[in-house]
Amino acid sequence: MSLTRREFLQILAAASAAGISLPGYGVAAGKEKADSDIYELPKFGNVSLLHITDVHAQLLPIWFREPNINIGIGKMQGQAPHLVGQHYLRHYGIAPGSAEAHAFTHLDFVEASKRYGKVGGFAHLATLVKKMREQRPGALLLDGGDTWQGSATSLWTKGQDMIDACKLLGVKVMTAHWEFTYGDNRVKEVLEKDLKGHIDFVAQNVFDTEWNERIFTPSVTKTINGVPVAIIGQAFPYTPVANPRYMIPTWSFGIRDEEMQKQVDKVRAEGAKIVVVLSHNGMDVDLKMASRVTGIDVILGGHTHDAVPKPITVSNASGKTLVINSGSNGKFLSVLDLDVKDGRLRDFRYRLLPVFSNLLAPDREMAALIERVRAPFKAKLEEKLAVTDDLLYRRGNFNGTFDQLILDALLAVKGADLAFSPGFRWGTSLLPGDTITMEDVMNQTAITYPTSTLTDMTGSRIKEILEDVADNLYNQDPYYQQGGDMVRVGALKYAIEPNSTMNKRISAMELKGKPLALNKTYKVAGWAPVSQPMEGAPIWDVVAEYLRNAKHVKIGEPNVPLIKGIKQNPGLA
Amino acid sequence: MSVKRRSFLKGTVATSALGVAVGSGLLQPRAAWAAWSEKAFSAKKVDEAIAGLYGSATTKDSSEIKLTVPDIAENGAVVPISVTTSLKNVESIAILVEKNPAPLTGGFNFSGNLEGYVSTRIKMGETSDVYAVVKAGGQVYSTKKMVKVTIGGCGG
Numbered sequence: 001m002s003l004t005r006r007e008f009l010q011i012l013a014a015a016s017a018a019g020i021s022l023p024g025y026g027v028a029a030g031k032e033k034a035d036s037d038i039y040e041l042p043k044f045g046n047v048s049l050l051h052i053t054d055v056h057a058q059l060l061p062i063w064f065r066e067p068n069i070n071i072g073i074g075k076m077q078g079q080a081p082h083l084v085g086q087h088y089l090r091h092y093g094i095a096p097g098s099a100e101a102h103a104f105t106h107l108d109f110v111e112a113s114k115r116y117g118k119v120g121g122f123a124h125l126a127t128l129v130k131k132m133r134e135q136r137p138g139a140l141l142l143d144g145g146d147t148w149q150g151s152a153t154s155l156w157t158k159g160q161d162m163i164d165a166c167k168l169l170g171v172k173v174m175t176a177h178w179e180f181t182y183g184d185n186r187v188k189e190v191l192e193k194d195l196k197g198h199i200d201f202v203a204q205n206v207f208d209t210e211w212n213e214r215i216f217t218p219s220v221t222k223t224i225n226g227v228p229v230a231i232i233g234q235a236f237p238y239t240p241v242a243n244p245r246y247m248i249p250t251w252s253f254g255i256r257d258e259e260m261q262k263q264v265d266k267v268r269a270e271g272a273k274i275v276v277v278l279s280h281n282g283m284d285v286d287l288k289m290a291s292r293v294t295g296i297d298v299i300l301g302g303h304t305h306d307a308v309p310k311p312i313t314v315s316n317a318s319g320k321t322l323v324i325n326s327g328s329n330g331k332f333l334s335v336l337d338l339d340v341k342d343g344r345l346r347d348f349r350y351r352l353l354p355v356f357s358n359l360l361a362p363d364r365e366m367a368a369l370i371e372r373v374r375a376p377f378k379a380k381l382e383e384k385l386a387v388t389d390d391l392l393y394r395r396g397n398f399n400g401t402f403d404q405l406i407l408d409a410l411l412a413v414k415g416a417d418l419a420f421s422p423g424f425r426w427g428t429s430l431l432p433g434d435t436i437t438m439e440d441v442m443n444q445t446a447i448t449y450p451t452s453t454l455t456d457m458t459g460s461r462i463k464e465i466l467e468d469v470a471d472n473l474y475n476q477d478p479y480y481q482q483g484g485d486m487v488r489v490g491a492l493k494y495a496i497e498p499n500s501t502m503n504k505r506i507s508a509m510e511l512k513g514k515p516l517a518l519n520k521t522y523k524v525a526g527w528a529p530v531s532q533p534m535e536g537a538p539i540w541d542v543v544a545e546y547l548r549n550a551k552h553v554k555i556g557e558p559n560v561p562l563i564k565g566i567k568q569n570p571g572l573a
Numbered sequence: 574m575s576v577k578r579r580s581f582l583k584g585t586v587a588t589s590a591l592g593v594a595v596g597s598g599l600l601q602p603r604a605a606w607a608a609w610s611e612k613a614f615s616a617k618k619v620d621e622a623i624a625g626l627y628g629s630a631t632t633k634d635s636s637e638i639k640l641t642v643p644d645i646a647e648n649g650a651v652v653p654i655s656v657t658t659s660l661k662n663v664e665s666i667a668i669l670v671e672k673n674p675a676p677l678t679g680g681f682n683f684s685g686n687l688e689g690y691v692s693t694r695i696k697m698g699e700t701s702d703v704y705a706v707v708k709a710g711g712q713v714y715s716t717k718k719m720v721k722v723t724i725g726g727c728g729g
Contacts, residue, residue, distance in 0.1 A: 212653075240647040241725045252653070254643045422726060468724045479644040480721050502700065530726040 005359055038099075039131055039359070044349040045339030047224045047274060048139035050132055052125070052171075053302030054328035055143075056150025056178075056426040057162050057446070059370045061118035061357035063429040064329045066307065067396040068106045069560070071571040073498050074476035078570045081283045081306030081325060085573030092309050103331070103354035104307055106573070110391055110431055120330030120355050122165050123362030123370060128333055128355055129169060130363065136337065138225045143171045143199075144302035144326070145235065145280045149178035150426045152381055152442035153373050158182050161373040163194050168369055173200045173220055177236030177280045177303060181448045183247045202233025202278065204263045205256040215251055218263050221272055227340045230272035232263050232296075234279040236303055238482045244449050244530045255285065255479055257292050264295040273343045276300060283308070283325045284478035290314035290321035297345050300334065301325045303483050305395065305425040307332055309352045324350065329428060331355055381439040385547035388436055389554045394427035394444065397473065397571075399488045399558040402427055402444055406527075406539070407490025407559075409546035414454045416525035418462070418492040418511060423469065423485035436553065441543050445527075450538035452527045459518040463506055466494065470505045474498040486561075490525075492516065495562040508562065614677050619669050622677040623706060626667055627713045632706055635660065635714035640705040642720055649697045649722040658689035660709035666691045672701035697722050 072082025083091050085105050094100045102112035103119065133139050143166060148159030159182055166174070174195075179187060191201050204218035219232040237255045240248060264275055274297050279286055282304040290299055294316050307327030314321045326334040332352050339347040374381065394400040399407070403421050410419040427444040430436060457465075465487065472482040486496070495508040509516035516522075527539040547553065566572060613625030620630040635658075642654040656666050666689065667680040678695045689707060697703075700722050706715045 209653075238645055238647075241645055241723060243726075245648065245725075252647060254647075258641070465724060471721075472723060475721075477644075480719070482645070482723075528726060 039128060039353065041135060041335060041351060043136045044337035045347065047227050047229060047338040047340050048136035049276065049300065049336045050129060050139050050141040051144065051300040051324070051326050051334035051336065052330070053144030053326045054146040054305050054426065055330045056146055056328060057148060057154035058120055058151060058330045058428065059122045059153070059161065059165060059373070061121035061124060062329060063113050063118060063431060064331050065109045065391070065393040065395060065429045066104060066106050068573040069397040069571065071397055071498050071566060071569055073474050076284055076478070080308050080312060081304065082571035084571055087570035087573070099356065100354065104309060113431055116356060117358035119357060121357050121362070122169065122330060123367040124357045124360040125330055125333065125355050126169055126363035126366040127360045128353065132333070132335055140173070140222055140224055140229070141169065141171050142231065142278050142300060143174040144278055144300060145174060145176040146178045146302065146426070147174070149181060149446065150443065151446055152439055153377060155442070155446040155448070156377060157373070158186055159190065163190055165366065165369060167194070167198050168366055171199050172222065173202060173231045173278060175203050175233035175235050175278050175280055176201070177239055180239050180248050181243050184251060202231060203235040204232050204259055205237060205253055206235050207252045209250045209252045219267055221267060221270070227274060228272050229274040229276060230267035231276045231278050232260070232267065234260065234277055234281055236280040242482050242484060246532060247448070255281070255289070257289060260289070261293050264293060268295055273340055274338060274345060282481065282483035283323070284481060286323050286325070287312065287314055288478050290323050291316050294318040296321045298322045298324065298336065307352060311350050322348065326352060328426065381437065383438040384435050385438060385441065385544055386436045386551050386553050388430055388434055389432055389552060390556070391429065391432055392555070393429040395425055397485050398560040401555040401558050403488035404555050404558040405553060406444065406543055407488060409543045410452065410525035410527070411490050413542045413546055414452065414525040415523070416454060417522040418524055419490035420465070420524060420526040421488040422528050423487050425485055436547055438544060441540050441547070445540045445543065447528060449528055449530065449533070450540065451529060451534040451536040452525065452539045452542045453529055453534065453536060455524050455526065456521050457524045458521055459516045462492070462516065462522065462524065463509060463518065466506045467503045470496060471502045474505065489559060493559070493561070495564050497564040499565045614675060616677060617675065619671050619676045619704060622669055626677070626680065627708060632713045632715035635707070635716060638705050638707050638714060638716040640703065640716050640718050642703055642718055645721040645723060646697055651694045652697050652720065653694050654703065655690070655692040656705040658707050658709065660689060660707055660714060662710040663687065663689035664708040667706040668695060669704040669706065670695060670697055670701050671704070672699050673697065
């Protein structure tokens with residue numbers, strides 16, 4: 001049973017009385033707030049920005065467990081966002097057992113979820129956005145992308161449900177990543193038919209492969225309470241590598257620091273007093289970019305799904321840049337208040353507000369839109385497939401229990417020796433005892449290239465894949481990372497040494513107690529092939545078939561590799 | 574016509590006729606350069622290729638060469654690359670990929686007082702360091718950058 005709004009507030013008040021404050025505004029402010037409402041934020045300054053990112057099409061309230069493994073290596077070790085569990089709480093001074101501890105970490109996830117209820121949901125988020133706008137008139141709502149993908153209804157409407165919901169929510173500027181997996185024509189169609197006059201779609205780093213000309217408007221300048229604020233878009237730099245190239249065959253991406261610098265200089269010259277980068281780089285890349293490109297006041301980032309409650313201030317050759325990342329799945333709303341005087345940023349206040357669904361009455365208009373969107377698909381969405389005895393989640397550097405379920409399904413249905421599943425960071429959680437519906441399965445699998453595969457691979461090819469993905473996760477230079485987690489692996493045991501280098505991280509590969517033979521061929525099941533469109537059963541049918549037969553799911557411990565060479569890393573709980 | 578396209582064409586014109594022919598795909602580098610250095614183009618190692626071109630494998634690291642190439646290649650078969658240098662009296666620019674079976678992928682001869690700029694596309698078989706070597710004022714300079722060629726997928 002989750003708490004009522006009143007009980008919830010009482011707990012917050014008790015936490016506050018014990019001298020524990022919410023992060024961001026200091027002890028005194030926290031105390032006052034807990035007595036009234038965590039969403040009563042004193043207005044500060046004259047320019048306010050609201051930021052959501054990586055919503056992954058979650059229109060309804062959900063559970064979302066934050067990672068217990070998010071290892072930072074090299075310069076990133078022990079630094080945000082590579083902090084989990086107790087390390088995270090200590091770093092930010094958050095009280096164990098508090099609502100914030102639940103929102104920001106995986107600790108006591110099942111118990112705390114029951115206590116504090118679900119998070120997110122667009123109807124609840126809409127109420128919160130309206131409240132923030134009332135408190136801070138002129139506040140501009142920005143969407144960092146990965147909004148149109150991640151659910152059944154978004155896939156079946158080609159993102160239309162989310163596009164309509166974002167317009168209603170009042171998003172003014174967006175950039176993108178998974179949006180591109182609907183293909184170049186669909187993106188262009190949405191820009192023309194839906195977004196024009198409502199939402200500016202900005203991306204400075206997408207160019208035509210032939211003439212090297214920009215596909216999208218790189219930036220837009222909005223005047224907020226008399227202050228010209230430029231918002232420069234940075235789409236996910238590795239979209240054609242991490243997702244199918246064939247969806248966007250003539251668009252080239254990349255980080256493009258130099259182009260970013262030119263764009264910053266241009267908008268400054270044109271009169272912008274505040275320069276914001278709306279980024280889908282991933283937080284480690286944002287931090288590096290902030291150290292190299294000058295003249296950016298704030299990076300509002302996403303992609304790596306890091307919920308970081310305080311901005312990180314990065315120094316560069318000509319000043320300082322605040323780097324903010326706002327979590328995922330509609331679980332958080334970033335509220336950034338800037339004090340701009342005499343043409344420059346003087347001070348700021350920031351809060352990453354968890355969206356506790358029980359604390360926010362659903363907005364009627366948004367609730368009606370969501371109901372309308374779901375109505376035609378209701379029966380399909382609500383099909384009950386099985387009951388889970390265990391907590392199911394995905395997020396983390398290695399296999400989550402939901403990945404394990406997908407891998408078990410692939411192994412069983414495809415008759416494979418081992419299985420791979422992509423290291424996506426999206427995918428919601430389910431509590432023990434929850435019924436797994438078709439909608440829940442789609443929340444893990446809803447992509448435009450869902451084909452399940454069975455491929456013959458040699459042991460050395462299997463190692464090559466593991467090494468390749470491990471380098472995309474653990475390269476010491478964030479510009480060489482892709483921002484996903486490690487590929488999930490079924491049946492195969494292995495050891496990994498994150499601090500090592502390309503082709504030297506993976507060892508001790510074992511299948512059914514025997515070493516994997518590099519020259520032997522194995523049957524490998526997988527899904528989400530990126531090289532070309534393929535025929536075959538979509539992954540959700542494979543998982544659904546498995547679940548209908550199983551009726552009850554018990555996962556136990558997920559297949560996490562032996563992690564070597566990492567001692568007392570704050571990214572490991 | 575956009576500024577980008579104009580500057581692209583301007584840059585192309587800045588290289589010699591041979592450079593234009595190679596860059597635009599009218600000539601295979603091997604054919605165009607055969608008379609000049611068969612040894613350099615058939616070399617299996619970066620050092621040998623540079624020695625084949627310039628007589629010695631020794632180059633001077635230079636911050637005056639700017640190598641613009643993606644950190645991670647979107648498609649190893651066509652990796653866009655440009656080399657710009659502020660060095661004076663540029664005589665030639667060469668591009669080498671360490672892990673390619675034949676590292677020397679292209680060379681561009683300059684004549685007269687021209688801007689040191691080359692833009693082309695190269696093929697890469699695997700993750701490798703990419704070298705830009707510039708001969709200017711009788712000296713040989715270089716810079717390098719790692720470019721990753723990955724299997725892809727699994728992001729985000």
